[in-house]
Amino acid sequence: MNxxxxxxxxxxxxxxxxxxxxxxxxxxxxxxxxxxxxxxGYFKLGTTRNPAGHEINVNSRSLLFDGQPVFPVMGEIHYxxxxxxxWREELLKMKAGGVDIVxxxxxxxxxxxVEGQWDWTGQRDLKKFLQTCNDVGLKVIVRCGPWCHGExxxxxSPDWVVAHKDWKxxxxxxxxxxxxxxxxxxxxxxxxxxxWKDGGPVIGIQVDNEFGGSPNYLMALKKMAIEAGLDVPLYxxxxxxxxxxxxxxxxxxxxxxxxxxGFWSRSLQAMDGAAWGNxxxxxxxxxxxxGNDTLKMDQNGDPAGTEKYPHLxxxxxxxxxxxxxxRINYDPRDVEANVxxxxxxxxxxxxxxxxxxxxxxxxxxxxxxxxxxxGMANDLPVKSYDFNAPLGEFGQINPQYYWLRRLHLFLHDFxxxxxxxxxxxxxxxxxxxxxxTTLRWAVRSDGNRGYVFVNNYQRLQPLPAKKDVQFKLxxxxxxxxxxxxxxxxxxxxxxxxxxxxxxxxxxxxxxxAQPVCRDDNTIYFAETPGVKAEFVFDGNSLMKRGASQAVFxxxxxxxxxxxxxxTQSGGDIRIVLLGETDSLSLRKDAAGHAGFGRDSKxxxxxxxxxxxxxxxxxxEIPISxxxxxxxxxxxxxxxNAAVWNLKLPAMLDWxxxxxxxxxxxGDVARLTLGGRLLDDNFYSGREFDLGLNRYAPEILAGDLRxxxxxxxxDAPVFLEPKARxxxxxxxxxxxxxxxxxxxxxxxxxxxxxx
Numbered sequence: 001m002n003x004x005x006x007x008x009x010x011x012x013x014x015x016x017x018x019x020x021x022x023x024x025x026x027x028x029x030x031x032x033x034x035x036x037x038x039x040x041g042y043f044k045l046g047t048t049r050n051p052a053g054h055e056i057n058v059n060s061r062s063l064l065f066d067g068q069p070v071f072p073v074m075g076e077i078h079y080x081x082x083x084x085x086x087w088r089e090e091l092l093k094m095k096a097g098g099v100d101i102v103x104x105x106x107x108x109x110x111x112x113x114v115e116g117q118w119d120w121t122g123q124r125d126l127k128k129f130l131q132t133c134n135d136v137g138l139k140v141i142v143r144c145g146p147w148c149h150g151e152x153x154x155x156x157s158p159d160w161v162v163a164h165k166d167w168k169x170x171x172x173x174x175x176x177x178x179x180x181x182x183x184x185x186x187x188x189x190x191x192x193x194x195x196w197k198d199g200g201p202v203i204g205i206q207v208d209n210e211f212g213g214s215p216n217y218l219m220a221l222k223k224m225a226i227e228a229g230l231d232v233p234l235y236x237x238x239x240x241x242x243x244x245x246x247x248x249x250x251x252x253x254x255x256x257x258x259x260x261x262g263f264w265s266r267s268l269q270a271m272d273g274a275a276w277g278n279x280x281x282x283x284x285x286x287x288x289x290x291g292n293d294t295l296k297m298d299q300n301g302d303p304a305g306t307e308k309y310p311h312l313x314x315x316x317x318x319x320x321x322x323x324x325x326x327r328i329n330y331d332p333r334d335v336e337a338n339v340x341x342x343x344x345x346x347x348x349x350x351x352x353x354x355x356x357x358x359x360x361x362x363x364x365x366x367x368x369x370x371x372x373x374x375g376m377a378n379d380l381p382v383k384s385y386d387f388n389a390p391l392g393e394f395g396q397i398n399p400q401y402y403w404l405r406r407l408h409l410f411l412h413d414f415x416x417x418x419x420x421x422x423x424x425x426x427x428x429x430x431x432x433x434x435x436x437t438t439l440r441w442a443v444r445s446d447g448n449r450g451y452v453f454v455n456n457y458q459r460l461q462p463l464p465a466k467k468d469v470q471f472k473l474x475x476x477x478x479x480x481x482x483x484x485x486x487x488x489x490x491x492x493x494x495x496x497x498x499x500x501x502x503x504x505x506x507x508x509x510x511x512x513a514q515p516v517c518r519d520d521n522t523i524y525f526a527e528t529p530g531v532k533a534e535f536v537f538d539g540n541s542l543m544k545r546g547a548s549q550a551v552f553x554x555x556x557x558x559x560x561x562x563x564x565x566x567t568q569s570g571g572d573i574r575i576v577l578l579g580e581t582d583s584l585s586l587r588k589d590a591a592g593h594a595g596f597g598r599d600s601k602x603x604x605x606x607x608x609x610x611x612x613x614x615x616x617x618x619x620e621i622p623i624s625x626x627x628x629x630x631x632x633x634x635x636x637x638x639x640n641a642a643v644w645n646l647k648l649p650a651m652l653d654w655x656x657x658x659x660x661x662x663x664x665x666g667d668v669a670r671l672t673l674g675g676r677l678l679d680d681n682f683y684s685g686r687e688f689d690l691g692l693n694r695y696a697p698e699i700l701a702g703d704l705r706x707x708x709x710x711x712x713x714d715a716p717v718f719l720e721p722k723a724r725x726x727x728x729x730x731x732x733x734x735x736x737x738x739x740x741x742x743x744x745x746x747x748x749x750x751x752x753x754x
Contacts, residue, residue, distance in 0.1 A: 021464070021465075022464060022465035022466060022467035022488050023436075023437040023464045023465065023466055023467065024466075024467055024468055025437075025438075025439045025466035025467065025468060025469045025489070026468050026469070026470070026486075027469075027470045027471075027472050027481070027486075028426055028428070028439055028441065028469065028470070028471060028472065029426060029427075029471075029472035029473070029474065030424050030425065030426040030427070030442075030443050030471075030472075030473060030474070031424070031474040032424045032443050032445045032447065032450070032473050032474060032475050032476075033424070033447065033476065034446075034447035034476045035420075035421070035422045035446060035447060038059040038060045038061045038062075038420065039059060039060030039308050040058075040059040040060065042249055042250040042308070043057075043058050043250040043253075044235075044248075044250045044251045045057070045058070045233050045234065045235070046197070046226070046230075046231040046232045046233055046234075046235065047196070047197040047231050047232070047233065048196075048233045049197070050196050050197060050198075050199055051197075051198070051199045052199065054066055055067065056196065056203055056233040056234070057233070058233075058234070058253065058310060059310065060307070060308050060309060060310060061310050061311075061348060061419060061420050061422070062310045062348035062349070062419035062420060063234075063310065063312070063348070063349060063419075068416065069348075069416050069417070069419040069420045070415070070416055070419065071348055071349070071411045071412075071415025071416060071418060071419040072100040072101050072139075072349055072411075073098050073099050073100050073101070073349075073350050073351075073352075073408050073411060074099065074100070074101040074102070074103050074141065074314065074349060074350065074351035074352065075094050075097075075099040075101075075102060075103065075318070075351070075352045075354075075355025075356065075390075076102075076103045076104065076105075076314075076315075076318075076351070076352060076353045076354045076355050076356070077090065077091075077094065077102055077103075077104060077354070077355060077356035077358070078104055078105055078107075078150070078354075078358045078385075079104055079123065079124075079125075079126060079129035080107060080110045080111075080123055080124050080361055081123075081357075081358025081359055081360060081361065081385055081393075082123060082356070082358050082359070083122075083123050083694060084122060084123055084125060084128060084129070084132075086395065086694075087128075087129060087132045088132050088135070088136060089395070090356055090391065090395050091132060091133060091136045091138060092136055093356075093391055093395065093397070094138070094355060094356060094391065095136055095137065095138055096405075096587065097355075097390060097391075097401055097404065097405045097408065098404065098405050098407075098408020098409060098411070098412065099138065099355060099408070100138065100139060101138065101139045101140065101141060101203070101351075102133050102138050102139070102140045102141070102201075103140075103141045103143060103206075103314060103351060103353075104129070104140065104141075104142060104143065105143045105145070105148040105150050105152075105156070105209075106126065106142060106143065106144050106145055106148070106187055107145070107148055107150060107152050107156040107368075108145055108146055108148075108156050108157055108158055108161070108183055109152060109153055109154060109156055109157060109158045109159075109363075109368060110124055110152075110156075110361060110368070111124055111186065112158055112183070112186075113158055113159075113363060113364045113365055114158075114160070114364060114365070115158070115160045118186055120186075120190060123361060124361070126142075126187070126190040126191070127190045127191070127192075127194065130190070130191065130194040130200065130201060130202060131194065133201045134194070134200055134201040138201060139196075139201050139202075139203045140194075140201045140202045140203065140204075141202075141203065141204035141205070141206060141234070141236065141314075142187070142191065142202055142204070142205055142206070143206040143209065144183075144184065144187055144205055144206060144207060144221075144225065144230075145183070145208060145209065146161075146170075146179075146180045146183055146208065146221075147169075147170050147208050147209055147210075147211070148209050149209055149210060149291075149370075151321070151369065151370040151378070151380045151385065152360075152368060152369070152370060153363075153366065153367070153368045153369060153370060153371070153374055153376070154374065154376070155370075155376070157169065159365065159366070161176075161179060164176075167179075170208065170211060170213065170217060171213065171214075171217055172214075172216055172217055172220050177220060177224070180221070180224065181224055181228075184221075184224050184225055184228045184230070185228050187228070187230070188225075188228035188229045188230050191229075191230065192229070195230070195231060195232055196232055196233055197231055197232075202232060203232060203233050203234055204232055204233065204234035204235070204236050205225055205230050205232050205234070205235055205236065206235075206236040206237065206238075206255075206314075207221035207222055207225065207235070207236070207237060207252070208221060208237065209238055210238050210240060210241065210290075210291055210295060211237070211238070211241075211243070212240075212241035212242060212243060212244070212295065213243070213244060214243070214244055214245070215243050215244075215245055215246065215247040215248070218237055218243075218247060218252060219247065219248070219251065222235050222251065222252065234253055235251065235252050235253065236252060236253050236254075236255055236314075237252040237253070237254055237255070238254065238255055238256075238257075238314065238315075239254030239255055239256040239285060239286060239302075239303075239306070240256065240257070240286050240287065240288075240290055240291075240295070240297060241291075241295045241297050242286070242297070242303045243303070246303060246304065246305055249305060249308065250308075253309055253310070253312060254285075254306065254309055254312075255312045255313055255314035255315075255349075255351065256285040256286065256287070256311070256312070256313050256314070256315075257287060257290055257313055257314060257315025257316055257317075257351075257353065258278045258287040258290075258313070258315075258316055258317065258338060258341075258342055259275070259278065259287070259289065259290065259315070259316075259317035259320060259338070260275065260278060260279070260317055260320070260330060260334040260335065260337075260338045260459050261275050261320060261328055261330070261334070261459060262275070262289060262290070262291075262292070262320065262326075262328070263320055263321055263322060263323040263326045263328050263378065264291055264292065264294075264323065264326075264377060264378055265289075265292065265326060266292075266627075266628075266629065267326075267718070268325070268326070268716065268717065268718040269718070270460045270718070270720075270721070271433070271459055271460050271461065273289055273292065274287075274288055274289050275289050275459075276433035276458060276461070277289075278338050278341060279337055279338065279341060279440070279455060279457065279458040279459065280341060280429065280430055280440050280455070281341050281344045281345050281423070281425055281429070281440060281441065281442035281453065281455070282341075282345050282425070283345060283346060283423055283425060284301055284302055285302050285306060285311055285345075285346075286301070286302050286303075286306075290315065294377050310348050310349070311345070311346045311347045311348055311349075312347070312348065312349040312351070313342060313347050313349055313350060313351045314351035314353065315351065315352075315353040316338065316339055316342050316347075316350055316351060316352050316353070317330075317335060317338060317352075317353065318335060318352035318353060318354055318355045318387070318389045318390050318400065318404075319335065319354060319357070319386075319387045319388035319389040319390070319398070319400070320387065320388055321380065321381075321384075321385065321386065321387045321388065322381075322682040322683075322684040323378040323379060323380055323682070324378070324379035324380075324629075324630055324631070324632040324668075324682055324717065325378070325379070325629040325630045325716070325717050325718065326717065326718045327682055327683065327684035327685075327717060327718060327719050327720065327723065328388075328684065328718075328720070329388070329684040329685045329686050329720045329722070329723055330388055330400075330459075331459065332398070332399040332400040332403055333403075333457055333459075333492070333494075334459040335390075335400040335403070335404070336400060336403040336404065336407070336494065337455050337457045337458070337459075337494045339404065339407065340407075340453060340455055340494050340495075340496070341440075341442075341453075341455055343407075343453065343496075344423060344441075344442040344444065344451075344453030344455070344496065345423050345442060346422060346423035346444065348418075348419040348420075350407075350408075350411070352389075352390070352404075354385075354387040354389040355389055355390055355391065356389055356390070356391040356392075356395075357384075357385055357386035357387040357388070357389040357391065357392045357393035358385045358386075358387075358393050359383050359384060359385055359386075359393050359679065360382065360383050360384075360385060367382045369381060369382050369383075369385075371632065372624045372626065372627055372629070372631055372632075373631075375626075377627060378627075378629075379629075379631060379632035381679075381680045381681065381682055382677060382680050383677060383678070383679045383680050384679050384680055384681060386689075388686065390404055392689060393679075393689075393691075394659060394689060394690065394691025394694065395657070395691065395744070396659065396689055396691075396744070397744075402584040402585070403584065405584075405587065406516055406526065406583055406584055406586065409516050409517035409586065409587075409588065410514075410515055410516055410517060412517070413517045413518050414515060414517075414518075417446065417449070418444060418451065420446065421444040421445055421446050421450055421451075422444065422445075423442055423443070423444050424442065424443045424444070424445065425442050425443075426441065426442075433458075433461070436461070436463055436464060437464065437466075439454070439456070439466050439469065439489070440454065440455045440456065441453060441454045441455070441471070443473060445473075445475070447475060447476045447477075448475065448476075448477060448500055449498075449499065449500035449501055449502070450498075450499060450500070451496045451497065451498050451499070452471050452473075452496060452497050452499065453495075453496040454489060454493075454494060454495055454496065454497075455494040456489050456490070456491065456492060456493050456494060457492045457493065457494050460720075460721070462491060462492065463491055463492060464491055465488055465489060465490050465491045466488065466489045467486070467488040467489075468486040468487075468488070469486055469487055469488065469489050470482065470483065470486050470487075473499070480499065482499060482509070482510040482536075483510065483512050483534055483536075484534075484536070484551075487512065487531050487532070488530070488531075489530075489531070490529060490530035490531070493528065493529050493530065495514045495526075495528045496514055497510065497511060497512055497513070497514065497528075498510065498511055498515055501515070503518075503523055503573055504521060504523075504567065504571055504573055505541060505567035505568065505569050505571050505573075506537055506538075506541050506542060506565055506567050506571075506573045507537060507538035507541040508535065508536070508537055509536040509537060509538055509549065510534075510536050511525065511533070511534065511535045511536070512528060512531050512532065512533055512534045513525040513526060513527055513528060513533040513534075513535070513554075513577055514526045514527075514528060516578070516583055516586060517586070517588065517594060519588075519592070519593055519594040521571065521572050521573055521574055522561070522574040522575075522576060522594070523573065523574070523575055523576070524576045524578060524583070524586060524594060525575065525576065525577050525578065526577075526578050526579075526580065526583035527557045527577055527578065527579055527580070527583075529580060532553060532554075532555075533553065533554040533557070533577050534551065534552070534553050534554075535551075535552045535553075535554070535563065535575060536549055536550070536551050536552075537549065537550040537552075537565070538550075540568070541567060541568055542565055542566065542567060542568065543566040543567060543568055543570070544566075554575075554577045557577045557578050557579040557582070558576075558577070558578075558579075558582075559576065559578065559582055559596070560576070561574040561575060561576055562575055562576060562577045563575035582596065585597040603742070603743045604661075604740045604741065604742050604743075605649065605740060605741045606738070606739070606740050607646055607647065607648060607649075607660070607739040607740055607741060608646075608647040609644045609645070609646055609647070609706070609736065609739050610644060610645040610647065611642070611643075611644055612643045612644060612645055612705070613641075613642065613643040614642055615640060615641060615642035615708070615709070615710045615732075615734040616639070616640030616641075616710075617640060617710075617732075618640075618667070618709070618710035618711070618712045618731070618732035619633060619637050619640060619709065619710075621712065621715060621716060623716070629716075630715065630716045630717055632668070632682075633667070633668055633709060637709065638670070638707050638709065640709065640710070641707040641708055641709045642666075642707070642708045642709075642710075642734045642736070643705055643706070643707050644705065644706045644736065644739075645703070645704070645705055646660075646704045646705065646706055646739060648660075648692070648699065648700055648704065648741070649741070650700065652692065652696075652700070652741070653743065654692075654693055654696055656743040656744060657691065657693055657743075657744040658691075658692045658693070658741050658742065658743060658744070659689055659690070659691055659692065659741065659742045659743075659744050660689065660690040660691075660692055660739070660740075660741055661687050661688075661689050661738075661739070661740055661741070661742050662687060662688040662689070662690075662706065662736075662738070662739050663687055663688075663737040663738045663739075664683070664688065664708055664734075664735060664736050664737055665683065665711060665725045665733055665734065665735040665737070666683050666708035666709055666710060666711050666733070666734045666735070667682075667683060667708075667709040667710060667711040667712070667715065668680065668681065668682055668683065668708075668709045669681045669683065669688050669706065669707065669708045669709075670706075670707050671688075671690055671704065671705070671706055671707075672704075672705050672707065673695060673698070673699055673702045673703065673704050673705075674702045674703050675703075678690060678695060683711060683723070684719070684720065684723055685719070685720055685722055685723025686723075692741070706736070706739070708734050708736065709734070710732040710733060710734045711725070711732060711733050711734070712731065712732045713727040713730065713731050713732060713733070714731070
């Protein structure tokens with residue numbers, strides 16, 4: 001064990017012993033100014049109104065729908081990485097999870113792998129995908145490239161484009177733009193009739209991705225898109241990396257992102273670099289850690305003029321895949337806490353990458369994944385792009401789906417005013433990953449009402465409890481301190497609390513519980529673990545209350561109303577305080593009525609396995625001369641893999657969407673059917689899943705095999721502490737722990753809770 005790991009281990013052990021001893025935080029304060037008017041009038045948009053008369057616009061703080069602020073949720077799903085038979089059901093799952101807008105890449109290599117041979121059929125049928133989005137009521141932003149990345153071969157460029165050594169890619173080179181013009185024309189034909197102005201779902205177009213050169217290239221792409229007929233309300237670029245000079249004001253909306261940790265990091269250490277900063281609140285939108293394998297962003301702060309645009313995101317980490325050299329395996333809390341800091345930092349569009357995982361399609365000439373053998377920065381699995389997203393590559397529902405759904409319920413019911421509230425940070429905040437005793441918090445407010453956001457959680461780094469906490473807000477109308485009595489904020493929790501919130505005529509001065517949603521006159525809150533729920537109302541807003549304040553404490557959460565109040569105007573208000581499990585199972589139906597998901601758990605049936613060949617010697621892992629990182633195995637390396645034949649039950653309930661789940665320890669695992677690769681998995685401590693419906697019925701009668709390569713004890717790869725096995729005296733390890741079939745049930749909006 002090297003000294004760095006030893007220091008980290010000692011720190012974790014020390015903190016684990018002291019977490020029960022809270023750190024004194026006391027009164028923490030921030031000065032909250034009255035926000036200036038939002039900027040508007042300088043955005044260069046396309047047609048903003050659709051045939052029904054609805055209009056999409058933007059100001060410097062948020063998107064606007066029919067002139068009113070909105071706080072939508074966007075989730076990335078790649079149509080060409082998912083069979084079309086599954087699109088509708090998976091989009092319904094996304095919608096049930098609170099997604100309003102679908103973002104999707106158009107990977108050029110998926111459609112014109114051979115020059116001049118366009119393929120828009122099957123899972124590449126963009127037009128049909130857009131129609132399905134429209135049918136289920138989801139808007140769409142199309143990320144057109146020509147460069148996309150998305151962990152695709154050549155970043156999405158076909159080999160024949162890359163082969164033109166005399167072309168300067170991603171520039172205003174006339175030959176490259178001529179080829180791109182054809183691509184944009186093809187995309188425009190797919191989008192014909194599907195644009196917002198035509199009554200369709202497409203409200204935005206992104207040009208290129210993660211581009212840091214001359215803005216002339218991006219402006220040329222926007223001009224090309226418009227000339228091709230791609231007339232949409234929103235034209236977009238990623239807000240990172242900084243351009244050499246800014247795009248002219250208002251031409252392209254910058255969208256940002258933040259991840260809890262990245263597979264692309266060159267380090268084999270946990271949370272290396274600036275990743276810790278995404279667990280603090282910041283006004284700065286640029287995450288310098290995104291893509292630092294190639295982008296090398298080392299400046300702090302945002303480009304000049306960023307404040308003139310709303311804080312929109314397109315790549316807040318919904319999950320993270322394992323690259324060969326770096327096997328990321330998020331805790332669901334990593335995702336939620338990272339999202340909360342983006343929300344508290346001022347975001348007015350939460351866009352997740354990925355929200356739904358997928359699987360690379362079959363290539364005509366090659367496999368289509370990112371790999372170091374093709375000059376890319378990382379080795380990714382050949383087939384799997386599961387991404388450990390809220391919804392996996394086969395539609396598996398992962399725990400963060402429920403955490404995020406709870407947050408999205410809040411944004412749909414309370415997000416419109418929040419979208420126009422700027423963020424304010426306290427003067428005292430942590431400035432390095434070693435500062436663990438300073439409370440991490442932020443305020444979003446219009447100068448009177450608002451929310452206090454708190455994150456006392458960091459990935460792979462225990463944070464101690466903070467005792468005697470009160471928030472002092474210096475508002476334009478005077479000083480406001482809450483809660484009335486100091487509280488202890490437990491270790492590793494995150495939440496937000498409202499102040500001066502109007503609940504249908506009842507003024508809530510503050511609550512030490514998190515609002516979730518409302519259903520007519522019922523308002524649902526989630527308890528903050530370890531903190532007593534206190535609700536303080538303005539007594540003058542309630543009927544028959546003589547005191548200036550009405551204070552209520554709720555000792556125990558439950559599904560029934562804990563408070564029943566009557567406003568001065570005669571209205572009835574019901575307050576329901578939910579425990580964590582109930583708040584995560586809360587959902588709304590299509591009519592907007594709140595209810596609770598089913599508590600059923602998927603059943604499991606063991607699968608018979610027959611060892612055909614034990615593992616041979618572990619391979620010597622080569623190191624790339626270019627990346628200086630471990631290189632993924634090739635097909636030839638699997639001659640030393642342990643091999644099992646999997647005997648599936650003869651009768652399966654296909655309506656239950658059976659899922660083959662494999663738990664194992666090894667380096668790389670893959671499943672083949674009759675010698676054809678179905679899926680592959682870089683070991684990270686997570687299960688290896690396969691959705692069986694996708695391969696029915698031939699998978700029942702075919703030769704289904706599982707192959708696992710040995711994991712070397714000295715493998716130069718990063719493994720999460722929870723995933724690293726006990727090798728004992730062994731230099732390598734292969735272990736098949738279990739193989740079973742799970743009944744997932746159908747992915748309807750009434751989803752089961754975890």
